[in-house]
Amino acid sequence: xxxxxxxxxxxxxxxxxxxxxxxxxxxxxxxxxxxxxxxxxxxxxxxxxxxxxxxxxxxxxxxxxxxxxxxxxxxxxxxxxxxxxxxxxxxxxxxxxxxxxxxxxxxxxxxxxxxxxxxxxxxxxxxxxxxxxxxxxxxxxxxxxxxxxxxxxxxxxxxxxxxxxxxxxxxxxxxxxxxxxxxxxxxxxxxxxxxxxxxxxxxxxxxxxxxxxxxxxxxxxxxxxxxxxxxxxxxxxxxxxxxxxxxxxxxxxxxxxxxxxxxxxxxxxxxxxxxx
Amino acid sequence: xxxxxxxxxxxxxxxxxxxxxxxxxxxxxxxxxxxxxxxxxxxxxxxxxxxxxxxxxxxxxxxxxxxxxxxxxxxxxxxxxxxxxxxxxxxxxxxxxxxxxxxxxxxxxxxxxxxxxxxxxxxxxxxxxxxxxxxxxxxxxxxxxxxxxxxxxxxxxxxxxxxxxxxxxxxxxxxxxxxxxxxxxxxxxxxxxxxxxxxxxxxxxxxxxxxxxxxxxxxxxxxxxxxxxxxxxxxxxxxxxxxxxxxxxxxxxxxxxxxxxxxxxxxxxxxxxxxx
Amino acid sequence: xxxxxxxxxxxxxxxxxxxxxxxxxxxxxxxxxxxxxxxxxxxxxxxxxxxxxxxxxxxxxxxxxxxxxxxxxxxxxxxxxxxxxxxxxxxxxxxxxxxxxxxxxxxxxxxxxxxxxxxxxxxxxxxxxxxxxxxxxxxxxxxxxxxxxxxxxxxxxxxxxxxxxxxxxxxxxxxxxxxxxxxxxxxxxxxxxxxxxxxxxxxxxxxxxxxxxxxxxxxxxxxxxxxxxxxxxxxxxxxxxxxxxxxxxxxxxxxxxxxxxxxxxxxxxxxxxxxx
Numbered sequence: 001x002x003x004x005x006x007x008x009x010x011x012x013x014x015x016x017x018x019x020x021x022x023x024x025x026x027x028x029x030x031x032x033x034x035x036x037x038x039x040x041x042x043x044x045x046x047x048x049x050x051x052x053x054x055x056x057x058x059x060x061x062x063x064x065x066x067x068x069x070x071x072x073x074x075x076x077x078x079x080x081x082x083x084x085x086x087x088x089x090x091x092x093x094x095x096x097x098x099x100x101x102x103x104x105x106x107x108x109x110x111x112x113x114x115x116x117x118x119x120x121x122x123x124x125x126x127x128x129x130x131x132x133x134x135x136x137x138x139x140x141x142x143x144x145x146x147x148x149x150x151x152x153x154x155x156x157x158x159x160x161x162x163x164x165x166x167x168x169x170x171x172x173x174x175x176x177x178x179x180x181x182x183x184x185x186x187x188x189x190x191x192x193x194x195x196x197x198x199x200x201x202x203x204x205x206x207x208x209x210x211x212x213x214x215x216x217x218x219x220x221x222x223x224x225x226x227x228x229x230x231x232x233x234x235x236x237x238x239x240x241x242x243x244x245x246x247x248x249x250x251x252x253x254x255x256x257x258x259x260x261x262x263x264x265x266x267x268x269x270x271x272x273x274x275x276x
Numbered sequence: 277x278x279x280x281x282x283x284x285x286x287x288x289x290x291x292x293x294x295x296x297x298x299x300x301x302x303x304x305x306x307x308x309x310x311x312x313x314x315x316x317x318x319x320x321x322x323x324x325x326x327x328x329x330x331x332x333x334x335x336x337x338x339x340x341x342x343x344x345x346x347x348x349x350x351x352x353x354x355x356x357x358x359x360x361x362x363x364x365x366x367x368x369x370x371x372x373x374x375x376x377x378x379x380x381x382x383x384x385x386x387x388x389x390x391x392x393x394x395x396x397x398x399x400x401x402x403x404x405x406x407x408x409x410x411x412x413x414x415x416x417x418x419x420x421x422x423x424x425x426x427x428x429x430x431x432x433x434x435x436x437x438x439x440x441x442x443x444x445x446x447x448x449x450x451x452x453x454x455x456x457x458x459x460x461x462x463x464x465x466x467x468x469x470x471x472x473x474x475x476x477x478x479x480x481x482x483x484x485x486x487x488x489x490x491x492x493x494x495x496x497x498x499x500x501x502x503x504x505x506x507x508x509x510x511x512x513x514x515x516x517x518x519x520x521x522x523x524x525x526x527x528x529x530x531x532x533x534x535x536x537x538x539x540x541x542x543x544x545x546x547x548x549x550x551x552x
Numbered sequence: 553x554x555x556x557x558x559x560x561x562x563x564x565x566x567x568x569x570x571x572x573x574x575x576x577x578x579x580x581x582x583x584x585x586x587x588x589x590x591x592x593x594x595x596x597x598x599x600x601x602x603x604x605x606x607x608x609x610x611x612x613x614x615x616x617x618x619x620x621x622x623x624x625x626x627x628x629x630x631x632x633x634x635x636x637x638x639x640x641x642x643x644x645x646x647x648x649x650x651x652x653x654x655x656x657x658x659x660x661x662x663x664x665x666x667x668x669x670x671x672x673x674x675x676x677x678x679x680x681x682x683x684x685x686x687x688x689x690x691x692x693x694x695x696x697x698x699x700x701x702x703x704x705x706x707x708x709x710x711x712x713x714x715x716x717x718x719x720x721x722x723x724x725x726x727x728x729x730x731x732x733x734x735x736x737x738x739x740x741x742x743x744x745x746x747x748x749x750x751x752x753x754x755x756x757x758x759x760x761x762x763x764x765x766x767x768x769x770x771x772x773x774x775x776x777x778x779x780x781x782x783x784x785x786x787x788x789x790x791x792x793x794x795x796x797x798x799x800x801x802x803x804x805x806x807x808x809x810x811x812x813x814x815x816x817x818x819x820x821x822x823x824x825x826x827x828x
Binding site for chain 3: 292294301321323324325326327328340343344347348349352471472473505506507508509518520521531533
């Protein structure tokens with residue numbers, strides 16, 4: 001019976017750890033982080049969120065995390081490692097923001113999640129990791145994903161509470177993201193994300209789209225007048241604009257690749273104007 | 277004791293969900309589907325079958341699924357999302373075919389699995405998903421993998437039965453695959469699959485190979501006379517034909533890349549003839 | 553109560569199986585191996601160590617395995633498939649080396665792990681797999697990862713002991729790796745690994761670095777004088793040498809790509825000399 005109860009408690013404590021890194025799939029880095037996590041927390045469930053963040057692109061990671069975390073179960077621990085300043089004085093953080101937990105470097109990666117928590121007035125708790133007993137015994141200077149963030153995430157999964165891991169703080173690094181600008185006749189936005197299909201997602205949302213009656217999207221020398229709700233309602237090869245699955249206005253080609261066709265890249269300007 | 281019994285039931289119900297998509301590894305799409313699944317079915321075990329289907333290539337996904345599903349445990353749920361018509365009237369399906377379950381769009385993706393079930397006279401049950409209480413609360417128009425197919429798969433893993441998910445049907449979209457053609461002196465086939473090693477797999481099977489006594493394979497301007505049973509029995513760099521691990525005649529170069537060397541692509545014709 | 557005890561035993565027996573292959577992410581090969589494993593051992597936990605080994609590169613796999621295995625929990629089973637000689641007489645192996653188990657072809661892949669075990673005087677046990685009752689029923693000639701190594705790993709996870717799987721041996725294939733050579737004024741080394749960030753790791757370790765007082769690294773026509781402990785202490789774009797997370801001297805560019813910038817490749821020579 002004693003064993004049984006331990007098992008039941010384990011079951012109740014079992015936690016999800018989602019990994020987000022710029023490590024790619026070429027090396028052992030992600031696999032080794034998983035090995036470290038399972039060494040500390042054998043029952044943790046590890047989920048790959050994404051490992052294809054462009055090397056050192058904190059902005060891309062922050063945006064991807066913001067689009068994703070609310071689809072995960074409450075109490076999921078997001079272990080995020082895009083860490084160009086590893087080994088310097090940049091702070092290692094653990095964060096509770098609402099129903100989710102986040103572990104990783106303080107470099108802007110978490111600022112959109114923190115902004116969400118502030119906007120919704122939900123629980124927000126930031127901890128600077130300084131209790132090295134929750135880290136690997138030997139800490140290197142170039143792979144804190146393995147040495148600090150993986151074991152800390154695993155201890156959180158085991159039920160260690162945030163205050164045990166370090167000291168409370170209110171400071172954190174903010175990300176400097178471009179905002180849509182109102183211009184004559186409409187809005188100017190920026191391409192913030194390009195996905196595997198070549199769909200180019202902007203910082204223009206449905207709120208902004210509503211302010212334009214007959215919308216035309218202008219990118220480089222091209223204009224797109226067709227606004228659809230689905231890919232299927234336009235013809236293969238047709239250029240469309242569409243609100244994507246995270247409510248951002250996207251530039252797409254049905255069954256094609258808008259990025260390649262229009263030669264688009266991250267940071268490119270788009271204009272959403274009234275068709276006359 | 278009550279808790280113990282609940283645990284035991286959970287154990288018995290634990291199901292495998294295998295994911296097959298064309299989402300690639302660049303974005304959060306696959307990770308978010310996993311988050312949704314674990315929100316509905318915390319004990320489901322998620323397995324990545326493949327996420328590198330060429331964008332919108334229903335044929336490639338259908339062939340890969342057919343080569344794979346019988347190696348998975350019975351009752352595995354295959355959640356498959358190659359869905360160029362997402363948001364249109366194409367039907368969302370859940371299927372039992374023999375000992376396995378399949379969830380995804382009705383666009384031909386499942387027609388080879390259904391053909392297998394028909395050929396073997398095993399259980400076959402098709403359901404059009406129309407019970408939205410098993411979907412996410414807010415359904416978008418461009419990501420039914422997240423909004424419909426992931427949660428439906430998770431409910432199946434939880435023990436929800438097919439009839440609860442929608443209405444029975446016998447209609448489904450068939451895939452139009454090229455068949456081997458008998459020609460003078462042999463057979464004409466088609467390259468249907470090229471793998472990561474550059475091995476090019478055709479629609480010619482061992483059955484067809486048996487009908488040719490001294491086989492010669494002709495592709496573009498090249499001919500291959502060496503038929504082996506293993507890579508190791510030929511020399512590095514040698515061109516061979518070989519029955520691959522799913523019983524299809526393949527064009528290979530030992531420790532090399534046949535696709536690149538012979539400049540081959542999907543859909544290319546091959547001829548298997550008698551050497552004179 | 554009986555059920556409860558079975559559950560507890562299952563829990564205790566639950567094992568990790570880490571996969572290392574050159575199968576890439578394009579095909580169904582890895583997914584199918586997972587299906588086979590779960591068919592034999594439904595409770596095994598499968599971890600992707602890496603599937604991006606360069607096709608047929610036994611050396612790359614052996615080095616990656618050596619850098620990784622000690623970060624995994626004890627009793628983890630490493631199922632490794634880089635197997636250019638599949639189908640020939642090369643032996644299939646299962647190995648205990650210290651606290652870990654290894655399954656795969658006898659082609660040098662495990663020789664560094666075996667050398668570690670010999671060096672530390674720990675337990676070492678080599679078994680040639682010849683008991684086909686632990687394999688799939690139908691064994692092909694080109695995919696022993698699926699037909700032999702996956703099911704054998706899963707039986708190990710179920711608690712089948714090594715001696716049941718085959719016959720004891722002391723022979724195994726050794727890998728021929730270049731060693732650092734002492735030269736006038738310093739050492740000559742070799743680039744053995746290039747990671748996703750373009751960092752180029754050599755066979756020169758901290759032991760060797762200590763013998764050079766004012767170190768200068770020479771590669772092709774370039775020289776690097778800056779030795780740092782972290783990326784962060786140099787400026788973006790600066791070329792540095794640094795001991796990487798597995799104690800090998802690496803050539804790096806801060807927030808850049810040394811491989812591309814200096815046009816480096818595996819096997820390239822580097823010289824570590826005294827700056828005068």
